[in-house]
Amino acid sequence: MSNEAAIHTDVHTHDSHGHHDDHAHHEHKQHFITKYIFSQDHKIISRQFLITGIFWAIVGGLMSVFFRLQLGFPEQTFKVLTMFLGDWAHGGKMDPEMYYGLITIHGTVLVFFVLTGGLSGTFANFLIPLQIGARDMASPFLNMLSYWFFAIAGVIMFSSLFITTGPASGGWTTYPPLSALKEASMGSGLGMDLWLVSMALFVVSSLLGGLNYIVTILNMRTKGMSMTRLPLTIWALLFTAILGVLSFPVLLSAAVLLLFDRHAGTSFYLSEIYVAGKALPNVGGSPILYQHLFWFLGHPEVYIIMLPAMGMASEILATHSRKPIFGYFAMILSLIGITLLAFLVWAHHMFVTGMSPFLGGVFVLLTLLIAIPSAVKVFNWLTTIWKGNIRFTVGMCFALGFVSLFISGGLTGLFLGNSALDIHLHDTYFVVAHFHIVMGISAFFGMFAGIYHWFPKMYGRFMNNTMGYIHFFITFVGSYVIFWPMHYEGVAGMPRRYYDFSNWESFKQFGELNQMISIAAIIVFIAQLFFVFNYFVSIWKGKKVTDPNPWQSNTLEWTTPIKPGHGNWDGEIPEVHRWAYDYKDDGNGGDFIPQHIPLKEGEESH
Amino acid sequence: MSGLMLVFLVVLIFVVLYQVARSSEMVAQIQGEQQFDKKRNKILGFSMLILMIAFFVGIVWCHEYMLPLMGPEAASNHGVQYDFMFKVTLWVTGIVFVLTQVLLFWFCFKYQRNGDKAPVFFAHSNKLELIWTTVPAIAMAVLVAIGLKAWFTMTGEAPKGAMQIEIVGKQFNWISRYPGPDGELGKKYFLNINDKDNLLGQDWTDKRNMDDIIIPNGELRLVKDVPVELIIGSRDVIHDVGLSHFRMKMDAVPGITSRIWFTPTITTAEMKRKTGNENFVYELSCDQMCGKGHYSMRAVVVVETQAEHDKWLKEQKSYYVQNHPEEFPAEAPIVAPVDSSKKITMNK
Known part of the structure; x- marks a missing residue:
């Protein structure tokens, strides 16, 4: 264990104090900057990821409120728009350029900064060492760098909101030639360069993190923690990291080639273009090449977002049903299936680009195959809660909501993955509804479940329950109210990324509905602020944790002190003797047996 | 100022709610945590049942509300195939949806912890795993089979004798080109493009271009029951022909020519009667993000009878003739200038 030596000094400090919970004393020795800012402690880094993610979620969410105002009330003006957007919303009416800028940045930050950085950054960092029984990541230093590359990427993306030509505005997929030619759109000027640089740095951050997670999981498990005893969270985070490491570099290459096309006169993506009154010299490139490169990341990215949520939901559903996860090995196999297939389905985003119909057929087959491991997971979750003893903690509510949303959003994937249906549904609101439910809201539900569940471990306090339940019910109902009707709009052919529908005979009948959706979106957004309020207030004012294992859970993180210092365990790291899901009679009236308890005589290990 | 007040109000509400929430936890401490947790668990288990009922009532209500707003039946041969496939997929997914959601919420209610029973230790069953691997696999095989059959018809070669029309996207409108009497579209090259008198960059050395008709607002005139093949291109960025x-739908990509074909089955006039909407019109929408005017990139599609189409075609002048009237002094006056925004003097 490479970092054992580095942390050893810390551990000795603990030992000399005799295993008590007086970390305060020990932690005072560290300067504020090394402890909270440039920290190498995985637990601090995970909280940095989370809080940065929360910041971006608020920014991205606020953007959606702004463009929902435009979509719901295209005739009206809003002072609040001028307040935030200035000249981009002259007289309270949002400019189309800004509308497209907002949807672009909304998509980018939520997909990458919140649901990738904020989700796997937080929970991979927090849970991997704690649940496998390691004192820290394999390389705490690279881990710290991973966060700071993420932070810089964020600063650059944020700064692009303030430049005169506005942020990138070609949609979060930023297809060239639109994104390559500054003549084609205002947002394709400096804003696009900043977007590309920011994404490149984000890829670096994601690679540093991902490599670290993989190495840590493979090499630093505590004694007795064989791979088949790992909690499913760790399995999910392992595959997430593998997906990221193999696919993010392809996005980087796409971004670099695009930068060349923009500034070095190359023609990777450009051919035969006449724009702004003149013909460009570029010949021989293909805009479709970019789409292949983008979606080679873009599709695995969906699973990079989903897998951690799946892993956490599995863990939380089992813990609060007081039952072992059903089909542990089937769950791992389905994760493997999803990971493999994730690399083989990217072109289903491109059915209508004029691709070879035969190739399209192959991608239909592979895409619909993904439904099988997904179905296995859903049925296993349902069987996990069947005949359980369900405790409705807030985390559990969100995990249950996750399953509901994953079903709803997953099933609509069967429409879009089938190319003959996609011909009509492609780029309509059906797509918007599908991916927001399945990888937006349901991944968020997984994340919320994780936050409520592990908050006591993170801060030694509980989040406020009552507020949590309010948050859950508003978000669950609100999400369906927002996105369910959008399926219908999509079936009617209503295209996404439209600034205004009032001139369209075929789509203007949905005006009233769009208003209702906008109002629901605003309410749900305020409910999220309510969560943020609860989060921050509870860090200092929440009810204190008194029991080191408040959920009576089996995994190793609950064997650490209530507020673990750097190094996690005061003394020896516990040895593992059983799998993570022994929720059964312990012989003393308890209904669980943690992983570090040795097998009883005659007891069979799973 | 009012904005600030609003923010203040929201924060105030948060604080009040937080205090209320905290006091409920104090009550818990007074009542005894366990007693309180038990009560709360019961309430939440019951709420899950309510949530399920509300969920399904909401779905039915939403369906009732949306149905009259949905567009009319499909107006092409492929569209009919699409509608059938959509229904099959909807049934398959619908059954799974109802089944799994009902189980999920019902289990929540049924198996809430109430202290009088121990949970069942049930960790795996190969039989169950096998069932729910093979059943979805079979369902997927059916969907893939139906889907691929439709997909290969839709993307297959256009039938012989199909009408050919070129449709080209540019920021932010469509341009359509008809082959004229010779039935063939002439060559074009992007370096020839200019907005004054060569919108698509036609190569005038290719004689097939001479009779090609260009409609600068992209109007498509199709004939009922006659297959049409659209030759799709773009001048600048990626657009998408959304019908x-x-x-039907197909991207318009600069540097690449893509094609789709279909057979319209209902004329615009018939559709007006069917929908009872005097203003009904088939619309072509741009479905791929193309810049700030993306949402306004609209063209009209007219489906008419052969006789109407022939009459319309006769009234059109070729693009070359329109722009080089001096070369055709003998021409009779042209009936209708196609694009009123362009000031082309047609008559001597």
């Missing part, structure tokens, strides 16, 4: 009534 929602015909259930």
Whole structure:
């Protein structure tokens, strides 16, 4: 264990104090900057990821409120728009350029900064060492760098909101030639360069993190923690990291080639273009090449977002049903299936680009195959809660909501993955509804479940329950109210990324509905602020944790002190003797047996 | 100022709610945590049942509300195939949806912890795993089979004798080109493009271009029951020919020519009667983000009878003739200038 030596000094400090919970004393020795800012402690880094993610979620969410105002009330003006957007919303009416800028940045930050950085950054960092029984990541230093590359990427993306030509505005997929030619759109000027640089740095951050997670999981498990005893969270985070490491570099290459096309006169993506009154010299490139490169990341990215949520939901559903996860090995196999297939389905985003119909057929087959491991997971979750003893903690509510949303959003994937249906549904609101439910809201539900569940471990306090339940019910109902009707709009052919529908005979009948959706979106957004309020207030004012294992859970993180210092365990790291899901009679009236308890005589290990 | 007040109000509400929430936890401490947790668990288990009922009532209500707003039936041969496939997929997914959601919420209610029973230790069953691997696999095989059959018809070669029309996207409108009497579209090259008298960059050395008709607002005139093949291109960025009534869609990519074909089955006039909407019109929408005017990139599609189409075609002048009237002094006056925004003097 490479970092054992580095942390050893810390551990000795603990030992000399005799295993008590007086970390305060020990932690005072560290300067504020090394402890909270440039920290190498995985637990601090995970909280940095989370809080940065929360910041971006608020920014991205606020953007959606702004463009929902435009979509719901295209005739009206809003002072609040001028307040935030200035000249981009002259007289309270949002400019189309800004509308497209907002949807672009909304998509980018939520997909990458919140649901990738904020989700796997937080929970991979927090849970991997704690649940496998390691004192820290394999390389705490690279881990710290991973966060700071993420932070810089964020600063650059944020700064692009303030430049005169506005942020990138070609949609979060930023297809060239639109994104390559500054003549084609205002947002394709400096804003696009900043977007590309920011994404490149984000890829670096994601690679540093991902490599670290993989190495840590493979090499630093505590004694007795064989791979088949790992909690499913760790399995999910392992595959997430593998997906990221193999696919993010392809996005980087796409971004670099695009930068060349923009500034070095190359023609990777450009051919035969006449724009702004003149013909460009570029010949021989293909805009479709970019789409292949983008979606080679873009599709695995969906699973990079989903897998951690799946892993956490599995863990939380089992813990609060007081039952072992059903089909542990089937769950791992389905994760493997999803990971493999994730690399083989990217072109289903491109059915209508004029691709070879035969190739399209192959991608239909592979895409619909993904439904099988997904179905296995859903049925296993349902069987996990069947005949359980369900405790409705807030985390559990969100995990249950996750399953509901994953079903709803997953099933609509069967429409879009089938190319003959996609011909009509492609780029309509059906797509918007599908991916927001399945990888937006349901991944968020997984994340919320994780936050409520592990908050006591993170801060030694509980989040406020009552507020949590309010948050859950508003978000669950609100999400369906927002996105369910959008399926219908999509079936009617209503295209996404439209600034205004009032001139369209075929789509203007949905005006009233769009208003209702906008109002629901605003309410749900305020409910999220309510969560943020609860989060921050509870860090200092929440009810204190008194029991080191408040959920009576089996995994190793609950064997650490209530507020673990750097190094996690005061003394020896516990040895593992059983799998993570022994929720059964312990012989003393308890209904669980943690992983570090040795097998009883005659007891069979799973 | 009012904005600030609003923010203040929201924060105030948060604080009040937080205090209320905290006091409920104090009550818990007074009552005894366990007693309180038990009560709360019961309430939440019951709420899950309510949530399920509300969920399904909401779905039915939403369906009732949406149905009259949905567009008319499909107006093309492929569209009919699409509608059938959509229904099959909807049934398959619908059954799974109802089944799994009902189980999920019902289990929540049924198996809430109430202290009088121990949970069942049930960790795996190969039989169950096998069932729910093979059943979805079979269902997927059916969907893939139906889907691929439709997909290969839709993307297959256009039938012989199909009408050919070129449709080209540019920021932010469509331009359509008809082959004229010779039935063939002439060559074009992007370096020839200019907005004054060569919108698509036609190569005038290719004689097939001479009779090609260009409609600068992209209007498509199709004939009922006659297959049409659209030759799709773009001048600048990626656009997308979205024909929602015909259930068709294809990207328009600069440097690449893409094609789709279909057979319209209902004329615009018939559709007006069917929908009872005097203003009904088939619309072509741009479905791929193309810049700030993306949402306004609209063209009209007219489906008419052969006789109407022939009459319309006769009234059109070729693009070359329109722009080089001096070369055709003998021409009779042209009936209708196609694009009123362009000031082309047609008559001597």
